[in-house]
Each structure stands twice: as structure tokens, then as C-alpha cells.
Amino acid sequence: MTNPVTGRPRGGLAALSAAQITSWGLLYYSLPVAVTPISQDTGWSPTAITAALSAGLIVSAVAGVRVGRILDANGPRTVMTVGSVIGVVALLLVAWSPTFPVFFTAWIIAGFAQSAVLYPPAFAVITRWYGADRVRPLTTLTLVGGLASTVFAPLVVALIDGLGWRGSYVVMAGILAVITVPLHALFLNGRWSDDAVSQSAAVSKAEVRQVTRTPKFIILQIAMAVATFTLFAVTINIIPLFLQRGMGYSLAAVALGLIGAGQVVGRIGYPQFARSTSARTRTVTIFAIGAMSLLTLALVPGPSWLLIVVAVLAGAVRGCHTLLQATAVSDRWGTKNFGTINAVFTAPMTFVGAFAPVAGPALAGLLGGYPAMAIVMAILLIGAVGLTTRS
Structure with a gap:
């Protein structure tokens, strides 16, 4: 339910924070943790594996401008939910990758997901929701997001120990799907409030x-x-x-x-x-x-x-x-x-x-x-x- 005065969905900050820690943990921090076992299993060099993540981040930087424009004009629900779905697809492709070019492509696709679900779009949502009072909720969001490596690095290690890196990425794709897709779909604005829409129309x-x-x-x-x-x-x-x-x-x-x-x-x-x-x-x-x-x-x-x-x-x-x-x-x-x-x-x-x-x-x-x-x-x-x- 959306607050009629602020246009802010009830529970939105908690949902966005939970989606942030999960997205950062799986779409960013999982690969640095998994570099060594992936390299040992495939023979791909650690530098090349890390370069795949860097390439995805570059794609994220470029695609983020378009994501910001869509978010301003149409609201965050669709773009961030689709971003989560793309992230799920990317992690499944990582798990399946039979060759390094496919693995590299998977992280390029993950870059498109990152552009739609990590900090910049979340900052835009918080800023629109809270206006002049944005600093405290932004602090809350980044405090929770900052725990991503603390929470997910041990989890990724445990998954790899039990399932191998390919099985682990299948599970990670499932976690991303179960947590972030519904949170983005249910707790974000489908469209901005009337005032915000009229403002966005002037973009x-x-x-x-x-x-x-x-x-x-x-x-x-x-x-x-x-x-x-x-x-x-x-x-x-x-x-x-x-x-x-x-x-x-x-x-x-x-x-x-x-x-x-x-x-x-x-x-x-x-x-x-x-x-x-x-x-x-x-x-x-x-x-x-x-x-x-x-x-x-x-x-x-x-x-x-x-x-x-x-x-x-x-x-x-x-x-x-x-x-x-x-x-x-x-x-x-x-x-x-x-x-x-x-x-x-x-x-x-x-x-x-x-x-x-x-x-x-x-x-x-x-x-x-x-x-x-x-x-x-x-x-x-x-x-x-x-x-x-x-x-």
C-alpha cells in the first residue's frame, strides 16, 4: 500500500534494503569469492575471471544512464524488477558456462542487471520518496548494503564447498529470484504519484x-x-x-x-x-x-x-x-x-x-x-x- 501523501509504499525502505544486500552479495561479491575454485576447476586465469566482473561493471556504468531516464519517467517497479530477472538469467548462465567466452558474456549480462538494481537506481528511489529527509534513509540503505560481503561471502564459500561453483551459482540464482524479484515487484511504485509524474513529463x-x-x-x-x-x-x-x-x-x-x-x-x-x-x-x-x-x-x-x-x-x-x-x-x-x-x-x-x-x-x-x-x-x-x- 502506498502512502497517499508521500507516494512512498509502506515497507518500501526495508524491502529496498533487503534487495540491495542480496543484489550486491550475489551480483558483485560472489565472483571475487569464487575466483579461485572457478580457476582451479576450469583452468581459466584468475585475472581473466576478474576481468569478466570488471567488464560487467563498465556495462553497468553505460547502461545506468538509460536506466535513470526510465526510472524518472516511469517509476522504479518495472525497470528494477526486470533488472532482477536479468540478474537471475545471468547467474544461471554463469553456472552453465561451458567456455570462457560464455562465462564472460554472462557477466556482461549481469552488468545490465547491476545497472538496474544496485545503488544508483536505489538512491534515486530513496531521494524521490523522502525528498529533503533523504539522508537518514540513504544511510540505512547503505548500512544494510554494506553488510553484503559480510553476509554472502561465507554463504558463497559454504555453497561452493558443498555443491561446487556451478551448483552454487544455480542456488544463488534461485536466492536472487526468490528475494529481489518479489521485493521490487511488490514494494516499488508502478508509477510515480501525480505530482512526480507531471514533473517527469517535463524531462x-x-x-x-x-x-x-x-x-x-x-x-x-x-x-x-x-x-x-x-x-x-x-x-x-x-x-x-x-x-x-x-x-x-x-x-x-x-x-x-x-x-x-x-x-x-x-x-x-x-x-x-x-x-x-x-x-x-x-x-x-x-x-x-x-x-x-x-x-x-x-x-x-x-x-x-x-x-x-x-x-x-x-x-x-x-x-x-x-x-x-x-x-x-x-x-x-x-x-x-x-x-x-x-x-x-x-x-x-x-x-x-x-x-x-x-x-x-x-x-x-x-x-x-x-x-x-x-x-x-x-x-x-x-x-x-x-x-x-x-x-
Whole structure:
């Protein structure tokens, strides 16, 4: 049932949050967990397997713009439900894949599903539902979504141990179908309310371009993409960085887990920070703290406890960055045509996020180590701080 005043379906936030954690867990995190057993069974290289996920993310970035336009004009139910169905088909194709080209194609198809069911469309729905009160429900959504790896990584491992990777992907397709398809079909607007529909009717490419082609938009977009790339490239490769600092593998692995905890802390603290700062001030502040943390990780050799504390701080910055991404457009340009404009805005972030995990090791190899790579990333993020002061 939809609230007649807000146009928000009752239970919508809980349903969307449950769909997010499931979609992220199965359409994104399942493959990094399954890379090794897939490689051992098929002989396909781990790099090639990971590249399939990256290719899907690139497709997601491109397709997301069209998804945002459909969502603005027609409401979220159809596009997000169809996205879930495509995701089910993609996972079944992954399970069946007799050759690597078929496997790669399956993740390309998964990219279309990702464009319709992961954060950007969900952010658009929350922003339309809650308007000026969007920060707290966006925080709730990202807190739940942030638990995807925590919940689904052990589940995927257990499934692979019991069923092999092919059988596991059949089960994962079933889970995705049972959870996300009905949640999207039953708890999202079939069409927006009358006011929202009349607003959507005025959507035009010219109106969108009046925002997306302004220097302010482009500068902020570049700064956010740089922040995405640098923070992800360092934190996702924190284990080899800490190993080069002389830390043991077990402790370095704990540090990686604590970065996830840091993201949760950052997201919990973000609403209060947002209430007391302007959009520009909080973006500059968060990026500056991020640059400082990366520079510390690059230059300070120890002790281990200090490096872990700084890594957790970098994780908190990443957590805040997710909410910055969710609110950057609406904070500066309002909520009209939000789905379309935000999809254009976030596309470069999705694109660079696909390359960051492999770019970090590649750059570390060229520069002679992970600390040197972290220095470069810190410098790039300092540059993003400078750009943000103009946005």
C-alpha cells in the first residue's frame, strides 16, 4: 500500500534494503569469492575471471544512464524488477558456462542487471520518496548494503564447498529470484504519484544537459571519480601493502576486515555531519581526511596498531564517500530529473571502480611497491580536494 501523501509504499525502505544486500552479495561479491575454485576447476586465469566482473561493471556504468531516464519517467517497479530477472538469467548462465567466452558474456549480462538494481537506481528511489529527509534513509540503505560481503561471502564459500561453483551459482540464482524479484515487484511504485509524474513529463535532454554540461558538475564528477579510484585502489590492496610493512598475513587480513567496520562507522556518523556542514565543506573535509590517511599509510612504516587505525579511518572515509555520491547531485541541483542526472554523475565512478582493484597492483609493480602506489594515490586525492573547492 502506498502512502497517499508521500507516494512512498509502506515497507518500501526495508524491502529496498533487503534487495540491495542480496543484489550486491550475489551480483558483485560472489565472483571475487569464487575466483579461485572457478580457476582451479576450469583452468581459466584468475585475472581473466576478474576481468569478466570488471567488464560487467563498465556495462553497468553505460547502461545506468538509460536506466535513470526510465526510472524518472516511469517509476522504479518495472525497470528494477526486470533488472532482477536479468540478474537471475545471468547467474544461471554463469553456472552453465561451458567456455570462457560464455562465462564472460554472462557477466556482461549481469552488468545490465547491476545497472538496474544496485545503488544508483536505489538512491534515486530513496531521494524521490523522502525528498529533503533523504539522508537518514540513504544511510540505512547503505548500512544494510554494506553488510553484503559480510553476509554472502561465507554463504558463497559454504555453497561452493558443498555443491561446487556451478551448483552454487544455480542456488544463488534461485536466492536472487526468490528475494529481489518479489521485493521490487511488490514494494516499488508502478508509477510515480501525480505530482512526480507531471514533473517527469517535463524531462528532456535539454534540461538534463543544463546540469550535466556545466563546469561545476563536470569538476565535481571528476573529483568524485578520482576519490573513488584512489580510496578503493589502496584499501582493497591493504593486505599486500601491510605485508610490505612487515605485518603478518593474519593481522593484515584483520585490518582489511576492520576497514569494512570503518565504513559502517563513517556512514553512521555522516547524517550528523551533513546537518552541520554545507555540501562543499563536507566534501572537501572528507576528501582531505582521506588524502591524509592515504599519505600516512604510504609514508609511516609502523607500528602496526597505528597503521590499522589509519586504515580504519580510510574505511570511514570510504563509507562517507558512498553517501556523498548518493547526495551530491540533490544537494546542489535538487531532485528534478534526479535518476537521469545522478546516473550520468555516477557513471565515471562505476567505471573507475571496475579498474581500481587491478590498477593498484599494476602501479605498485611499476613503482616498486605498494607504499609508492599509495603515495601516488594520495597525491591524486589531494588534487581532488583542490577540484572540490570549486564545486
